[in-house]
Amino acid sequence: MKEELFVSGRNIPHIDPYLHLWTWEIPLYLFLGGLAAGILFFAGYFYVMHKERDMKATIKWAPMLVPFILVIGLGALFLDLHHKLYFWRLYTIIRFQSPMSWGAWVLMAITPLSIVWAASYLKEVFPKWKWPFAWLDTFEAFVIKYRKAMAWIMMILSVILGVYTGILLSAFNARPLWNTSILGPLFLVSGFSTGLAAIIWMSKSKYERKVLTRIDLIFIFVELFFIIHMIMGFQAGSEAAHEAAKLFLGGEFTVTFWVFVVLLGLAFPATLEIFELRGYHVPVWIPSFLILLGGLIFRFVILEAGQITRYLY
């Protein structure tokens, strides 16, 4: 039986003929959130593993970028709001059922933490750095003393932040493409992998790059596995889920997804990384850049495609 729907008298901006309310701000925000989470997690992890001397880019340099990444991300979230003057309402209440709410709070906790972490290494990274007030020196000494505790908190919060970037979408039952519990772990590993790519790009030590590249490879393989798992899940799901999977299997996002996300954003850089580990010379920025770009496109694709999918009635 063929069916056709006409909706008379409705052409609402951003909603008809299909939902396109969230455009570039939210995917950028999700990407930056994942990236920051990745960098902070490994900074914390290798600090706890006493690798401060060998892993300078991981523990000291890359975290310098995180406060900026997070502030840009929060800026993008702010730009997405249509009722901007009431922004502060987000921080008058915690609503655990709303990922948007607890995510906003996690960001509120992790942003200052990342600033303090970066600040505590300023003198080491920039030897000429001087704090303008004496109390800042005292504070710095205090922070350095408790770095280990900070590292642990950072690791926990960054896992929550990384998962949140996926759960924000997967909590929307109305959009079948997003409504899969694999999206949280998928965005977590993807975010961590982009974080690793950024650190590898910054690192000047061969040893550090090797350690990180190995971890990154694991993350990329897990990510590929999750992607296949997600699509298989849709195939085994309801009609609405089939429609969602179709967007990637012959539908309008097929090329963007398989070529730019899976091939150029995951498989190809992973191959380059394997070659590098085998001793071939690969310019380090190429795999890193591809992974970062792939991660960004991935979020745009999921965002846009997800808004098209819906219940069929």
Added chain:
Amino acid sequence: MRYAMAVDTKKCVGCGDCVVACQTENNVPHGYCRDWIVENVAGTYPKLEIELRSERCNHCENAPCVRCCPTGASHIVDGGIVLVTHDECIGCGACIESCPYDARYPHPEGYVDKCTFCVHRVTDGENPACVDVCPTHCLHFGDLDDPNSDVSKILKNRKWKVLAPEAGTKPQLYFLT
């Protein structure tokens, strides 16, 4: 108390009076609407069937839009009516993304807006504007907990369906078929 509405798809002629009545009653900005008409054509020519539905927010019992709202602007009041407090809404759009029926819209002033079941009229014992204006009397409104209400009586006597029950939202807009 549990407010609900029944829409008679057999009687609706798709005139759109309910849409206009709502827009005037609630000052809905030009180009937007809180209720709308869907023409569902099914079958293969020449055996075609048409169903006309006057749709609006379903005032879901298990409302995803309320659950995902980060500020609590979206909330449920007495009688199960789902409302948005405009000056608590930050316009994040989460509720719009979460509604399986696309029943909400971003108001040009920034906040999110939707059908209120004409809460201002209903609390005074009146019907929503769309119900009163319908020339074929195909909209029925009332309290489901009251067996003598218009909506309870018609739901008892007629076959009905709700939209996308598999979404688990427990919609309170019933379509008589």
